[in-house]
Amino acid sequence: MTAYLIKSVSVVGAAPTDLLIRDGVVAETGAGLTAPDATVVDGTGLVALPGLVDLHTHLREPGREDAETVESGSRAAALGGYTAVCAMANTSPVADTAGVVEQVWRLGREAGLVDVQPIGAVTVGLAGERLAELGAMADSAARVRIFSDDGHCVADPKLMRRALEYVKAFDGVIAQHAEEPRLTEGAQMHEGEVSTRLGLTGWPAVAEEAIIARDVLLAEHVGSRLHVCHVSTAGSVEVLRHAKARGVKVTAEVTPHHLLLTDAKAETYDPVYKVNPPLRTATDIAALRAALVEGVIDIIATDHAPHAVEDKECEWAYARPGMLGLETALSIALDVLGPQWDLIAERMSRAPARIAGLEGHGLDPAPGVPANLTLVDPTARRTIEPAELASRSRNTPYARMTLPGRIVATFLRGEPTVLDGKAVK
Numbered sequence: 001m002t003a004y005l006i007k008s009v010s011v012v013g014a015a016p017t018d019l020l021i022r023d024g025v026v027a028e029t030g031a032g033l034t035a036p037d038a039t040v041v042d043g044t045g046l047v048a049l050p051g052l053v054d055l056h057t058h059l060r061e062p063g064r065e066d067a068e069t070v071e072s073g074s075r076a077a078a079l080g081g082y083t084a085v086c087a088m089a090n091t092s093p094v095a096d097t098a099g100v101v102e103q104v105w106r107l108g109r110e111a112g113l114v115d116v117q118p119i120g121a122v123t124v125g126l127a128g129e130r131l132a133e134l135g136a137m138a139d140s141a142a143r144v145r146i147f148s149d150d151g152h153c154v155a156d157p158k159l160m161r162r163a164l165e166y167v168k169a170f171d172g173v174i175a176q177h178a179e180e181p182r183l184t185e186g187a188q189m190h191e192g193e194v195s196t197r198l199g200l201t202g203w204p205a206v207a208e209e210a211i212i213a214r215d216v217l218l219a220e221h222v223g224s225r226l227h228v229c230h231v232s233t234a235g236s237v238e239v240l241r242h243a244k245a246r247g248v249k250v251t252a253e254v255t256p257h258h259l260l261l262t263d264a265k266a267e268t269y270d271p272v273y274k275v276n277p278p279l280r281t282a283t284d285i286a287a288l289r290a291a292l293v294e295g296v297i298d299i300i301a302t303d304h305a306p307h308a309v310e311d312k313e314c315e316w317a318y319a320r321p322g323m324l325g326l327e328t329a330l331s332i333a334l335d336v337l338g339p340q341w342d343l344i345a346e347r348m349s350r351a352p353a354r355i356a357g358l359e360g361h362g363l364d365p366a367p368g369v370p371a372n373l374t375l376v377d378p379t380a381r382r383t384i385e386p387a388e389l390a391s392r393s394r395n396t397p398y399a400r401m402t403l404p405g406r407i408v409a410t411f412l413r414g415e416p417t418v419l420d421g422k423a424v425k
């Protein structure tokens, strides 16, 4: 195993220091370190963060390997500064058995670019009718702790209650895609002034808020852990604030795109902006940003949703919802939050690692800690070229935008997965 000596790097925004990485861990920190056997990495001007952790990634394997594979998505993640991603269950076949989650977990190990933690489906086939084998997935080699029907809401309150109760036995968490399906039938975009003008069927904010309100009450009633996926409205923030004040065990995520882009993007009729939940208003964005700073929203999660060209470059109504996120998330966070490094480390690494229970992740670089970290150049600016992304898909909403920050290197247990801004393998 090669040793690495990172010189003069700012750890989470602190004064520059040296980091010696050896045998998979941070062996030493301090000014003026020397290690003749180590490869030197110049960290001048760079910020070291604990490796980012994404709680919400669609890797598409098995089933849609044309859109993404565990390997291509892992490479996109590493290039985005991630050392761990949680892979959503809406694959084909659905990850609703021990066999499928073990397959995804094994593919992640084989790719070896990030730790891939499979998420298990809550219900068989995401159909919302009966519980999947949650216990078998938890006991499998993949050690599943997060369960989600993401892409679909667990709409039946009795099933949701059962799922919340079931996962208590192994400190699991249900990650809910909050969307009351009866209120979003035929929905194409956010219900509001723009949808009225464009004549597109709207997805009202209340469809999200009603489910979150119900679920925080259910989680409180059974004393279980609830995680809310991709929170997108100001009203949802108020429900979450209320629940947290009552001591409900609820955590919540916001995506980079819901922090930056509004429903006005639909005016272009470019389906790259079609996403679920939909892009909302400037008022929602302001509330989401404030909630993220305050901690009412715990984490940024990408909802990286790669789609093949034919599923995206078609009429708006026929396009699949979803956008890429892994390779641009840190840049959007920097754009939105500025260089608040401790906040970024908390919302993009420490907190998601805690929620997912990922050992060895989400820890600031310090002696003895597994060397899962990323080096960011905060002053660099880059223009997003879809063709240059590592993802197999091209559906980034940031094409040709110039964004702050560049991932220079990522280390997974002391081995670089990215060096000089390029994937190592």
Ligand SMILES: NC(=O)N[C@@H](CC(=O)O)C(=O)O
Pocket: 058, 090, 150, 151, 152, 177, 274, 275, 276, 277, 303, 305, 306, 320, 321, 322, 323
């Ligand atoms: N977030 C998205 O817009 N898409 C997700 C699933 C979903 O939530 O619809 C996908 O898997 O593509």
